[in-house]
Amino acid sequence: MSDSNNEKDLIVEGKHADNERLKLDSNYLRGTIAEDLTDNLTGGFTPDNYQLIRTHGMYQQDDRDIRAERQKQKLEPLHNVMLRARMPGGIITPTQWLAVDKFSQDKTSYGSIRLTTRQTFQFHGVLKPDIKLMHQTLNDYGIDAIATAGDVNRNVLCTSNPVESELHQEAYEWAKKISEHLLPKTRAYAEIWLDGEKIEGGTETDDIEPILGKSYLPRKFKTTVVIPPQNDIDVHANDLNFVAIAENGKLIGFNVLVGGGLAMTHGDKSTYPRKADDFGYVALKDTLVIAAAVVTTQRDWGNRVNRKNAKTKYTLDRVGIETFKAEVEKRASVEFAESRPYQFTFRGDRFGWVEGIEGKHHLTLFIENGRLIDGPNSPLKSGVAEIAKVHKGDFRMTANQNLIVAGVAESDKDNIEAIARQYGLINDGISKQRQNSMACVAFPTCPLAMAEAERYLPGLVTKVEAILTQHDVSEEHVILRVTGCPNGCGRAMLAEIGLVGKGPGKYDMYLGGNHSGTRVPKLYKESVDEATILTEINQLVEHWSKKRNADEGFGDFTIRAGIVAEVKVSKRDFHA
Template sequence: MSDQKLAVNEYLKTDSDYLRGTINEGLQTEVTGAFSEGDQQLIKFHGFYQQDDRDLRNERKAQKLEPLYSFMLRARVPGGVCTPEQWLGVDKIASELTSSNSIRLTTRQTFQYHGIPKRNLKTIIQGLDRQALDSIAACGDVNRNVMCNPNPVESKLHQQAYEWAKKLSDHLLPHTQAYAEIWLDKEKLVSTADEQPLEPVYGKTYLPRKFKMAVAVPPDNDVDVYTNDLGFVAVADGDELVGFNLTAGGGMGSTHGETDTFPRLADDFGFIRAEDTLKFAEAVMTVQRDWGNRVNRKRARLKYTIVDHGYDAFKAEVEKRVGKAFEAKREVIIGDRGDRYGWVKGIDNQWHLTLYIESGRVKDQPGKMLQTGLREIAKVHKGDFRMTSNQNMIVASVAEQDKAEIEGLARQHGLLGEVISQTRGHSIACVALPTCSLAMAEAERYFPDFISKVEALQDKHGFAEQAIVVRITGCPNGCARPFAAEIGLVGKAPGRYNLYLGASYEGTRLNKMYRENVQEAEILEVLDTLFAQYATERQKGETFGNFTVRTGVVGAVLDAAKDFHG
């Protein structure tokens, strides 16, 4: 590979002076709302993407105007936990400095802003800093926001898991001071000419591609642990966390029509002791740093490194770098991926309220003043807020005497009271149009109507109470993890999707394409027929995904490299 020309991004990173590039100069340029092409890649490491409003693109072109550029900024919030005071700061920024005037909870347990003018970027990042929040490494070829099961009910074990998620996030942050210098006006401490050891984990060119981690606490799999590059499945002795089953090599992205790209679920590598967590995480990451594909970015994720080099060779190299072997995998049960809606009482006698936020969009609309409602709750709440990977919000640690006030505010503002079906509550969508530059079809804006039609078909065939995991994305990059859904829609063109079926309900098996480039009418016709069969032929307790595999509707994807496209 050393004789091959590297991917363009590799040269950009090498020449960037540890992610500085000419970002500062671009901020000062007022003749355009955009950054230079190279800096558009580097700003991702600082937590944001350049976008434009695609609904207005043709109109502005006709007026001989540049696209209406704006930015999406994503925060780093390990485990999705923030204080009410932090949320009020987050809300104030959204209201005053973004054109979308909304907050979007993401599928990786954080929040992001849309519609940020370039002139407001620095103000926003400094505002987040005042709330002890940041956006560094929320995007780019680095370890991104570390997810963790947010369940506050069994508090002691989950708190321990959350602490490890924070440690992983902090330990694997880039060391460069570029973020502090550019956005927080910190002085440059040293010349970078002698800074080769500056990034002890990442090196001067960082990782070949993005890297995602999650900490799961069985039996919950709400973080979709097997879809991550690196996963830590908690193993407990009573309510004490003793270590993790480590998984590696998951990832959802693929490219339409290119069969050498595919989604993949992670492999199980074995058990590690809790005290060795950071060592194993760093070893996996540095093997990926050194072995990953830096020629073809479409084949640069850890999943391809493991496929190309082989499971045994990869495992041996990780063990060599740690200086310790994996122990045998501990037996755990992987179960539900959904959230627990409504009030749940924890073992510490505190109450926790999970609120359904459709597609994670926190915005005021007629009859549903969601943003105002969360703001008013934050003003009186004494516990914390927990964002979930299903794009919902938990108002956690509410005392008995405060429960009525919190519930009253939630109901008053449309955050509580609506009956949500099991299917809707288990399903998610990415942002897609109009802001995502990669989107080929609608997702977030299409999600409510499509789910309603799926619910109607379930009701028609008599199993409305059965949860089906449905996920919609505007493109095959897979931000909403559609390839791990029992029913997955992946955008192919405006109004057209590839239909995928057959993932397991628990998230332990991928789905497979059943129809290519189809419109809604055909999708619903297919589901109508399959739902009729499922209603009469399913076995006791059999989920829809398992039914489609057992009856041969689609083949099981056991080895993604061979089965997903085959």
């Protein structure tokens, strides 16, 4: 659609989705959650509260591995919740980490900590009697789970380990400011989980939501702060992105990118992954007012009739990019300047030791799939806890599910590395391919999963490594990502090879992303099993190894060789 100021193009008319009813009736996200907590006849929540607890950072789940057996026993599913913490920029102190570690060990069904692609941690398998204790324990250590899920602005990401540490500190502070500015102002979280206690860093407010509104947003909203040349947070997976622009090593402003998003629905061609559009440059002083203007424009214009088309990306495509941008400028009383030049050249994490400023060093640890648990011969979770006991800096959780031990003095490096090696947190044999592969959680906990992802990826990577070795490209890597469904949590729609779950053991196979994360891939094979996937990868890698140009990545080769067409404009090209 061309840009238009016609009022009928700005608001989608029709009966609102039921989620709009429950948000409006929730009394600013309270619902009857408190009453549900006292119902001992079930381990779950009522349907409305099942949705509302998401805005408090939780998803109701159950163990799908045992669901059928419980049904035979005429038992309800083993309901529990997954909690996702709010950690802007992914920074957590050693003291906080040890508290998280202890709770995960004592009060979760799986005893694990999961590092997520949203640069935070998740607890899996918390039963209803321990939910309130979980929130109160986190609050005691300055952590909350406000607005990490649901129709709100979620955890704000920030580049984890840039080349310039001073610039990172400035960018991180802005990530925190943006997070606080866009948070729900309701007291519901404190009332329900903290017995009305004041949240650290919060303020007493009346139940007024000046930015989010009484009905909150039409759909989830994701925001990032990124420092070029690293695109480690995948800007094109997010609704709103602030690309740091620096002069002489100091942050002076941001280029603002709007309208990225990866989720889609199988069989629905009105849904598609989409890159973000560059609106232009703003000075630092205008950051928060621009953030609020983008959010309120999406709040007012987003599709509240059809949730599958409710994200910011669809609003931009429906009303027109220039129309949306002009409205943001009007609401913010700020005009975007011409974008400042920048380039993304890399989006993985920089593993091993990296020297920062003031004699401090950062150690990035590879955590496969972000899952920290003690297994046979790999006590990873205990290893991080041992580091936390002696570490004087902080930890940084990355958007690629890894962990950085940050701010290590020169004199402490040997001790930190020795602990990491002792507990299997450093493995010099990890390939570049494994370091650049990623999966969402999927089975057994995610209710949306159609196929395996986290449990499937390690074995798949081993087979892909063998293919790379067979064709003499073992020192290269392909951005490989697997998701259990098309909702985008593992960011497969920015991969060079993306596998999206279609059913048990079946995946749609996408090709054509690139190393910098600036291109959406295209469907190559539909609903294929592992044997077919490996056959295709083998043939494709062979062609790539023999016919590629110098330094040509796998995804770039698949486009140039005509294996798949390039997706330039998602609405037009993705399903074509």
